[in-house]
Amino acid sequence: MMGVLMARRGRKRRLEIEAEYWRLLAAGVGTVEACNQLGVGRKTGYRWRAENGGLQPENLLDASRSDRYLSLLERRRIATLRERGLTIREIASQLGRAPSTVSRELRRNSLPHDNGIYNADMAHGRCRWRTRRPRRAELAQDTE
Secondary structure, three states, rough: OOOOOOOOOOOOOHHHHHHHHHHHHHHOOHHHHHHHHHHHHHHHHHHHHHHHOOOOOOHHHHHOOOOOOOOHHHHHHHHHHOOOOOOOOHHHHHHOOOOHHHHHHHHHHHHHHOOOOOOOOHHHHHHHHHHHOOOOOOOHHHHO
16 A cells, blocks of 8 residues: 555645635744634645745735635646657646646747747746736826
8 A cells, every 4th residue: 555645534625724824824923823813724835835935825825816716736747748749639638628728828938048948947937926016006106
């Protein structure tokens, strides 16, 4: 049984709550107060902090995002399947996405200096950088 991965015991991890916990901490709320607001035990909050060295995990941010966007795991699968020589349509069918989504991903996140190789981690970083661009809201720009 050494090669078989065992499922984690206990409750299923609630990523939305954990992501909100990290947002509260970033806003300056203490661990105990954040746990009280979210309805989780303080030991859970301390465990989340200990597991991540006190820093918000990167992949948790992806878990709280909409399924509309590609995740890092999906991008890594695209890279692997692309290396194996599968076509865009074959990759899309394996991911359960539209071929246009895969095509757009490869076009947007493969730069000329990448030598035609799609790197999932670089693509994910580029995507996250683009979503963080500073932009004022339309209503905030309008003086009336």
